[in-house]
Amino acid sequence: MSASDVLLSCEGVTRRFGGLVALDHLDLEVKRGDILGFLGPNGSGKTTFFNVLTGIYDFSDGQAHFAGENISKHSAQAVYRAGIARTFQRSRMCLSLSLFDNIMVGNHKHLNLGLGFNLFRRGAFARDLEQRYEQARDLVRAFSPNLADRMSEAVGGFPMLDRRRIEICRALISQPKLLLLDEPSAGMTHEETHQLMGDILSVREHTPELSIIIIEHEMSVMERITDHCAVLNFGKKICEGTYQDVVNNPQVREAYLGIE
Amino acid sequence: MQNNLIYRIPVLGRLSESNLSLFAGLLAALLTTGFAIWFLKAENEYVIGFLLALAVAVTLGVSRLGGLGYVGRAFSDHEKLMNGAAVCGVLALAAVFREDHFTLLMIAIVLLYMLAGLGLTIQFGYLGLVNLSGASFLGVGAYTSAVLLAHTAVPPLLVLVIGGVMSALVGCLLVLPVLRTKGHYSAVVTIAFAILFMSFLQVNDTLGGPQGLATGEMALFGWGFNTGIELENGFYGSFYLNYLLLALALLVIAFALVKRLERSWIGLSMDAVRLDETAAACYGLSIARWKVVGFTLGNFLIGMAGALYAMMLGFIAPANFSFGDSLILVSIVLLGGIGNPWGLAVAAAIVVILPEKLQMIQEYRFLLFAGLVVLVLLFRPDGLLPRGMRNYIPGGGARS
Incomplete structure (x- = not known):
């Protein structure tokens, strides 16, 4: 495999909170177009890894290269501009804002935020708005035609499944290279989870270049959508491979079920 | 926008919903200005108390009947006209109380x-x-x-x-x-x-x-x-x-x-x-x-x-x-x-x-x-x- 196929490579990523080592020298590679599943018991460091990677927490040690760029010192804003977008475990939407507004929050790297443009060149603003609105609606329509007709409704009025869809649209609108999904099925029924995973697979069909890292506890989801999986326990990677390799690994069984 | 709903109003004849909201908005602006003049002219505390009670009662009553929705729509659908009406209201107050x-x-x-x-x-x-x-x-x-x-x-x-x-x-x-x-x-x-x-x-x-x-x-x-x-x-x-x-x-x-x-x-x-x-x-x-x-x-x-x-x-x-x-x-x-x-x-x-x-x-x-x-x-x-x-x-x- 050539080096350019690797989108994200992490070497020895470590995060300490005082004496607690939440992430312990994690090495990881994600190829372009790959879907990597992230497994591990609660508190094993999966979300911490997302938070470190996206600049919410600093790296205590180690580094990460993304598309040839060292992102270990990047702020959250710079990580986003480099092309990493994420969703949150506790869905973080602006509930009082409209569906369209929420999606546009995710598109900030393409928005003209100049005072002159926004306050005085209203004609140009209206044309820009029209174009972005169409783009956002097309994206939403790909997930759910029903949602595309409700662009101006407040997100707080939508059920969890739709909120997750909107959150993923918010992450995708800026056309990132890497999408981080933090437990997208949290708070949803089995059937809803199934639908959402179908949506994610269809997104992948449309954008084969997009890489995804997904944290999930639903094993059936992992089996269905991931190309390979990595398992964390106490901040360390204990296993990596295809889904079948991982679930049959004795260390993984021990981490999840305890020693028999 | 849905403008196809047509209402019949005795004096005004047929009005689209959009025009109806405009009418409601302008009426509200006019009434508010009139009320403000009356209120600012009032000297007696009982009259003032009565006017306050009247304002609260009318607002609640109109709100019950759904009339405030039309006024609200007037401000969103006919914004420029309503802004103009508000400025005219202040100018009217200024003219009345010029001395x-x-x-x-x-x-x-x-x-x-x-x-x-x-x-x-x-x-x-x-x-x-x-x-x-x-x-x-x-x-x-x-x-x-x-x-x-x-x-x-x-x-x-x-x-x-x-x-x-x-x-x-x-x-x-x-x-x-x-x-x-x-x-x-x-x-x-x-x-x-x-x-x-x-x-x-x-x-x-x-x-x-x-x-x-x-x-x-x-x-x-x-x-x-x-x-x-x-x-x-x-x-x-x-x-x-x-x-x-x-x-x-x-x-x-x-x-x-x-x-x-x-x-x-x-x-x-x-x-x-x-x-x-x-x-x-x-x-x-x-x-x-x-x-x-x-x-x-x-x-x-x-x-x-x-x-x-x-x-x-x-x-x-x-x-x-x-x-x-x-x-x-x-x-x-x-x-x-x-x-x-x-x-x-x-x-x-x-x-x-x-x-x-x-x-x-x-x-x-x-x-x-x-x-x-x-x-x-x-x-x-x-x-x-x-x-x-x-x-x-x-x-x-x-x-x-």
């Missing part, structure tokens, strides 16, 4: 409080930065104008702008500790500033200490505002009329700009910063940048209002810019509906005019406002006129 110093002064103060309220709306309503030193920034603008008019030959119109700039600059210093706070803790920083500013004014002899300073007058093209208007046909207008009209002009400009700000990507950014800083940061928004921009813009408007306020009063003292006045400004924003500039109009009118008309409650006004704010927060947590969904292009298009 009445006190009433004109009250209306002008309402307009200036609205202007300052617009500044707080950017800070508090859009960015979520609680500013409990609004009156202090009003004071920075006021003292700037007093000093500049007394010691320099800067044209008074420019003094208004400099008053705003000074207030924005002081705000730029204050924003440094504010940036280090999260959530509503900016309130604590601004309370500290309000107390500091008050002590500074009281011990500073150059600025008149507790006694305060006399302020020069506003002048445009060599025409002083402190002389009344007398025309050959016998028209006489109080000098407060000049200030009222200028305050109205400033307010209209600021109102339009704040509305545009809200209806832009900047407004969206500010909302995102208020609602979730972490998520906003993960989507590339610079939290500090928007807080600085919003805080500065807001203080500019407050400072400009303060500069004109000082010229109009002719005399300013630290007592005009107390912590209590800051609370009044914040309660205007809370009462009116956080983030809705129209709410400011209703709330500023209530907060400024009510205690003046009902002298018996003057001493208890803080008690009354506190009670009113608590009641509103309990029963209408989004204020009397809650902010609606963002409508980037007024009047509709694909997004209405």
Whole structure:
């Protein structure tokens, strides 16, 4: 495999909170177009890894290269501009804002935020708005035609499944290279989870270049959508491979079920 | 937009829903203006009490019948006309009371409080930065104008702008500790500033200490505002009329700009910063940048209002810019509906005019406002006129 196929490579990523080592020298590679599943018991460091990677927490040690760029010192804003977008475990939407507004929050790297443009060149603003609105609606329509007709409704009025869809649209609108999904099925029924995973697979069909890292506890989801999986326990990677390799690994069984 | 619903109304014949809302909006503007004239003319406290009860009863009744929805739609569908109607309403009041110093002064103060309220709306309503030193920034603008008019030959119109700039600059210093706070803790920083500013004014002899300073007058093209208007046909207008009209002009400009700000990507950014800083940061928004921009813009408007306020009063003292006045400004924003500039109009009118008309409650006004704010927060947590969904292009298009 050539080096350019690797989108994200992490070497020895470590995060300490005082004496607690939440992430312990994690090495990881994600190829372009790959879907990597992230497994591990609660508190094993999966979300911490997302938070470190996206600049919410600093790296205590180690580094990460993304598309040839060292992102270990990047702020959250710079990580986003480099092309990493994420969703949150506790869905973080602006509930009082409209569906369209929420999606546009995710598109900030393409928005003209100049005072002159926004306050005085209203004609140009209206044309820009029209174009972005169409783009956002097309994206939403790909997930759910029903949602595309409700662009101006407040997100707080939508059920969890739709909120997750909107959150993923918010992450995708800026056309990132890497999408981080933090437990997208949290708070949803089995059937809803199934639908959402179908949506994610269809997104992948449309954008084969997009890489995804997904944290999930639903094993059936992992089996269905991931190309390979990595398992964390106490901040360390204990296993990596295809889904079948991982679930049959004795260390993984021990981490999840305890020693028999 | 659905305009195909047709209503039959006996006198007016057939009306589309859109025209019906316009009709309702204009009628509401007319009735409000008429009511305001009646109310401001009333002297007897029983009449005033009756008028208040009437206003509450009519508003509740119309609201029950669903009429307020039409008025609301008039403001969103026919925005330009309704804005014009509101300005005409104020002009009508100004014409009716053209010789009445006190009433004109009250209306002008309402307009200036609205202007300052617009500044707080950017800070508090859009960015979520609680500013409990609004009156202090009003004071920075006021003292700037007093000093500049007394010691320099800067044209008074420019003094208004400099008053705003000074207030924005002081705000730029204050924003440094504010940036280090999260959530509503900016309130604590601004309370500290309000107390500091008050002590500074009281011990500073150059600025008149507790006694305060006399302020020069506003002048445009060599025409002083402190002389009344007398025309050959016998028209006489109080000098407060000049200030009222200028305050109205400033307010209209600021109102339009704040509305545009809200209806832009900047407004969206500010909302995102208020609602979730972490998520906003993960989507590339610079939290500090928007807080600085919003805080500065807001203080500019407050400072400009303060500069004109000082010229109009002719005399300013630290007592005009107390912590209590800051609370009044914040309660205007809370009462009116956080983030809705129209709410400011209703709330500023209530907060400024009510205690003046009902002298018996003057001493208890803080008690009354506190009670009113608590009641509103309990029963209408989004204020009397809650902010609606963002409508980037007024009047509709694909997004209405």
